[in-house]
Amino acid sequence: MIDTREFGRSPGSSRSYTLHPPAPAGFGLDMIRVSEGEPLELDLLLEAVVEGVLVSGTVRAKASGECARCLDPVSEEADVEFRELFAYPDSATDSSTDEDEVSRVSGDLIDLEPVVRDTVLTSLSTAPLCSPDCPGLCPGCGAKWVELDPEHHHEMIDPRWAALRERFGGTEEEK
Secondary structure, three states: OEEHHHOOOOOOOEEEEEEOOEOOOOOEOOOEEOOOOOEOEEEEEEEEOOOEEEEEEEEEEEEEEEOOOOOOEEEEEEEEEEEEEEEOOOOHHHHHOOOOOOEEOEOOEEOOHHHHHHHHHHHOOOOOOOOOOOOOEOOOOOOEHHHOOOOOOOOOOOHHHHHHHHHHOOOOOOO
16 A cells, blocks of 8 residues: 555656565466565556556566476566556546546555556466476376487377277287
8 A cells, every 4th residue: 555645636746666565365377476475576656647646667576386388386577567547536537437447546545456466467477388398298197298208108099999999808909
């Protein structure tokens, strides 16, 4: 939360902030997330405008998770810019927009968590990779392809023919 009383409501007044809040719980996606308590780095400029407070800046965060192909640990840095208008109560923006369309100043406070969360989460990879050419896991045994012999393979039998194989004891090639 940022208190807007520190720079006033006169259009044109502004104030810069550098903040290092801890990341809240649940700050991530399925395969990658910012750990709870991990410091976020916020460089902000708050500007008073006629309708409210315009907040612009950057957020930096370190995310960690698992490779989507081989499940090895991966890390990723999010460094993204954002700009959000927080409308004053009873402003022209308040009457011309839906309640969830524009963020609002609550009293004299601005809650940046939803904006920061949305900004960081949309910048993270939905399927992070340990390397662009990661071959992943063998679908037959689950071992990592990079650790397997190049000749590694599994005999796959169409399940529709498996009952015949069991009944007659294999194929001609096996006899």
